[in-house]
Amino acid sequence: MKDKVVITTGGTSGIGLSIVKYMLKNEAKVLLQFRKKIKLSTLLYSNWKMKIRELFFDELQMQYRDRIGFYTCDVTNTIMISSTTFVMASYMLIDRIGKHKGGNGGVIVNVASILGLVNDLFTVLHNTESLDSVATAVIEREDGDESVWVVKRDEPAFLDKVAIVTGGTGGIGFATVQALLRHGAKYVAIFDLDSMHTRAASCIHKVEEEFGKDKADFYTCDVTIQSEFAARYDEIVGMQRTVDILVNYASIASEPRAHHMIDINLTAVVTCTLIGIDRMGRHHNGRGGAIVNVCSVFGLTTSPAFPIYTATKYGVYGFTKSLKDHYEHLGVRVMAVCPGLTETSLLHQNLKEETLNFIPEKYLNEAFQCSKYIQSPANVGAAIVKMIEEAEAGAIWVSEDNEPPYAVQDPEFYKDRGVPV
Numbered sequence: 001m002k003d004k005v006v007i008t009t010g011g012t013s014g015i016g017l018s019i020v021k022y023m024l025k026n027e028a029k030v031l032l033q034f035r036k037k038i039k040l041s042t043l044l045y046s047n048w049k050m051k052i053r054e055l056f057f058d059e060l061q062m063q064y065r066d067r068i069g070f071y072t073c074d075v076t077n078t079i080m081i082s083s084t085t086f087v088m089a090s091y092m093l094i095d096r097i098g099k100h101k102g103g104n105g106g107v108i109v110n111v112a113s114i115l116g117l118v119n120d121l122f123t124v125l126h127n128t129e130s131l132d133s134v135a136t137a138v139i140e141r142e143d144g145d146e147s148v149w150v151v152k153r154d155e156p157a158f159l160d161k162v163a164i165v166t167g168g169t170g171g172i173g174f175a176t177v178q179a180l181l182r183h184g185a186k187y188v189a190i191f192d193l194d195s196m197h198t199r200a201a202s203c204i205h206k207v208e209e210e211f212g213k214d215k216a217d218f219y220t221c222d223v224t225i226q227s228e229f230a231a232r233y234d235e236i237v238g239m240q241r242t243v244d245i246l247v248n249y250a251s252i253a254s255e256p257r258a259h260h261m262i263d264i265n266l267t268a269v270v271t272c273t274l275i276g277i278d279r280m281g282r283h284h285n286g287r288g289g290a291i292v293n294v295c296s297v298f299g300l301t302t303s304p305a306f307p308i309y310t311a312t313k314y315g316v317y318g319f320t321k322s323l324k325d326h327y328e329h330l331g332v333r334v335m336a337v338c339p340g341l342t343e344t345s346l347l348h349q350n351l352k353e354e355t356l357n358f359i360p361e362k363y364l365n366e367a368f369q370c371s372k373y374i375q376s377p378a379n380v381g382a383a384i385v386k387m388i389e390e391a392e393a394g395a396i397w398v399s400e401d402n403e404p405p406y407a408v409q410d411p412e413f414y415k416d417r418g419v420p421v
């Protein structure tokens with residue numbers, strides 16, 4: 001908002017005042033605040049309210065001095081504030097800032113109500129918003145013209161949700177654990193190999209420092225042993241009554257250990273997903289849920305340096321997409337995230353030793369050109385959280401270069417891609 005000049009009508013109280021404060025915090029340069037002219041009838045019962053508002057205003061002026069101005073103005077000049085006011089005010093402003101008249105253009109936000117979209121007053125009254133959440137929505141969302149934004153309830157996305165993250169002490173796995181807890185998850189079970197005990201202790205310590213006790217625990221679980229995964233899963237259900245989210249993140253990159261890698265990266269993703277569906281699915285009276293499988297940008301392209309790893313990721317891609325149409329009756333959304341290069345222990349192995357011995361080094365170098373930057377694991381954690389919040393069943397999202405994630409479209413039907421041979 002730096003250097004922007006803003007007019008807010010009705011800006012001395014309620015949502016208007018919140019918007020004013022938020023704009024000032026966001027460095028709006030000059031703020032001309034308009035209030036409705038006090039009429040005799042209003043004064044009779046609300047003059048004490050106006051006094052309080054003026055005190056508020058004095059405080060703001062002390063804090064922001066030359067960046068705020070206060071102007072008396074009745075926006076209607078008639079008795080009722082009606083939709084005519086919005087139309088006329090918008091029209092007048094367009095006339096002054098519109099490019100058609102040599103102006104710089106600008107933004108006009110009209111405040112409506114959810115009652116303009118639904119007529120269920122009961123729901124509306126039982127979902128009250130904080131003033132700040134409305135102010136944030138007015139200022140921060142600017143993704144299009146003619147938009148109508150509904151401000152949602154101001155509560156963490158994963159309140160009361162229980163999650164399992166496999167490979168949860170790993171770079172991206174643990175970043176996902178943290179992201180889930182930051183978004184209000186009730187409890188996250190971290191599944192990883194017994195050999196990760198020391199790393200797990202440090203993860204639990206970090207969780208306790210940031211979120212307090214009893215928000216996460218470490219469980220020894222080799223995902224390639226189906227019975228072990230199922231037993232651990234049921235242990236969590238026994239303690240927490242439910243599991244709502246499963247993130248299948250356990251994985252390795254080692255071409256010479258082809259069988260083992262396929263077992264972890266593909267077979268275990270399939271079996272763990274099926275165990276999750278079996279327990280969350282509505283077909284077994286479950287509550288539904290979300291499963292995110294880990295894929296890779298190598299699951300979307302070819303990689304001469306890591307053909308077997310790439311095959312496992314293609315497998316995860318095909319498996320995840322093929323479950324899309326079962327969401328309707330299972331209530332379980334299965335999705336996959338494809339990270340680009342990410343700063344974790346995976347990149348610190350001697351990757352030359354993890355490729356097949358006939359593969360020339362130039363392909364290894366090429367493989368590292370896939371992303372522009374080596375991103376932080378936290379960026380993938382944030383993408384996974386966003387995915388659980390809003391992606392559709394079968395969605396495939398890419399998270400790379402420390403950028404926000406994006407979805408990948410399905411390839412054309414294979415017959416349309418056919419070429420004569």
Ligand SMILES: NC(=O)c1ccc[n+]([C@@H]2O[C@H](COP(=O)([O-])OP(=O)(O)OC[C@H]3O[C@@H](n4cnc5c(N)ncnc54)[C@H](O)[C@@H]3O)[C@@H](O)[C@H]2O)c1
Nearest residue numbers: 167169170171172222223250251296339340341342344346
């Ligand atoms: N780091 C990257 O650049 C990158 C890029 C694209 C995709 N990925 C994918 O992200 C995923 C996680 O990788 P990361 O980079 O966080 O690596 P990481 O090595 O830090 O994490 C992997 C975790 O999986 C665990 N694990 C391995 N085998 C297991 C088993 N049998 N049972 C249970 N846990 C097991 C490991 O102990 C480790 O904690 C992998 O699927 C990887 O393919 C990573």
